[in-house]
Amino acid sequence: MMEIISENLCFGGVQRVYSHESRTCSGSMRLGVYLPPACDHSTAPVLLWLSGLTCTEQNFITKAGAQRVAAELGMVLVAPDTSPRGDGTPDAPDEAYDLGLGAGFYVDATESPWAQRYRMYSYIADELPQILSETLGLNTKKMGISGHSMGGHGALIMHLKNPGLFQTVSAFAPIVAPMQVPWGKKAFQAYLGADQKAWADYDATALVMQNKSTAHILIDQGGADAFLEEQLKPHLFEAACEKAGQALTLRIQPGYDHSYYFIASFIEDHLRHHASGLS
Numbered sequence: 001m002m003e004i005i006s007e008n009l010c011f012g013g014v015q016r017v018y019s020h021e022s023r024t025c026s027g028s029m030r031l032g033v034y035l036p037p038a039c040d041h042s043t044a045p046v047l048l049w050l051s052g053l054t055c056t057e058q059n060f061i062t063k064a065g066a067q068r069v070a071a072e073l074g075m076v077l078v079a080p081d082t083s084p085r086g087d088g089t090p091d092a093p094d095e096a097y098d099l100g101l102g103a104g105f106y107v108d109a110t111e112s113p114w115a116q117r118y119r120m121y122s123y124i125a126d127e128l129p130q131i132l133s134e135t136l137g138l139n140t141k142k143m144g145i146s147g148h149s150m151g152g153h154g155a156l157i158m159h160l161k162n163p164g165l166f167q168t169v170s171a172f173a174p175i176v177a178p179m180q181v182p183w184g185k186k187a188f189q190a191y192l193g194a195d196q197k198a199w200a201d202y203d204a205t206a207l208v209m210q211n212k213s214t215a216h217i218l219i220d221q222g223g224a225d226a227f228l229e230e231q232l233k234p235h236l237f238e239a240a241c242e243k244a245g246q247a248l249t250l251r252i253q254p255g256y257d258h259s260y261y262f263i264a265s266f267i268e269d270h271l272r273h274h275a276s277g278l279s
């Protein structure tokens with residue numbers, strides 16, 4: 001059952017937050033859903049947004065300012081949480097921001113104590129589309145995916161592994177090669193164990209070499225992002241795309257940082273990219 005937690009009118013449409021029991025994550029999950037005005041929600045295209053480390057379903061819906069253009073385009077926006085939460089959900093022993101709560105990395109954990117509830121890959125790729133279609137009556141046949149940082153990487157792998165489900169893709173400041181950077185190594189070691197063969201199945205830069213898609217990938221990256229050199233490394237993905245023959249536009253936006261001010265500045269381009277690809 002989907003319980004409506006909040007409902008606010010926004011640019012003539014409605015921004016809702018739902019809570020529901022997730023069979024995949026063995027607990028309750030929250031979900032932001034924006035329904036644009038004056039259109040048939042059963043046929044409107046859907047854009048899934050995956051947020052980054054420390055985020056909940058709230059960050060995108062309150063900070064990105066995406067609803068105005070979604071209202072104009074007649075596009076549904078869906079913003080899930082970034083990890084399971086609630087009583088009994090394991091967290092990092094030191095409550096570190098980059099592991100455990102708020103840091104699910106969109107993988108299905110195989111290691112203890114994470115494996116039972118940290119199943120964000122299957123939640124996004126399997127359970128959520130079923131809920132959107134069967135319970136909310138939305139059109140999952142026209143679906144794109146985007147996100148930021150950890151979630152930007154999540155969007156890339158969701159698309160590369162499921163190009164028929166998520167037909168269009170874009171990302172802001174994605175962690176393009178988690179196997180090669182501290183945030184990714186820490187999370188993959190904890191969630192997936194020591195065998196790096198398992199890591200490669202969730203690494204966009206490794207995946208694109210095997211699973212290139214026919215979509216045109218759009219990435220925006222702030223040129224003044226404090227995480228650019230150590231954690232994000234977009235040029236690794238650019239080089240892999242070039243080698244694989246994957247269509248990619250990587251835009252380095254001078255002076256922009258890693259924040260939602262950056263996302264709000266370019267979100268319109270991303271929504272139009274998805275609307276055009278899903279039309």
Ligand SMILES: N[C@@H](CCC(=O)N[C@@H](CSC=O)C(=O)NCC(=O)O)C(=O)O
Pocket residue numbers: 051052053054055059063097148149150151258259260
């Ligand atoms: N708190 C940390 C950094 C946390 C951070 O910057 N989180 C980003 C996503 S980073 C990659 O996934 C974010 O979206 N934060 C929420 C927001 O609303 O900005 C630190 O201080 O280093």
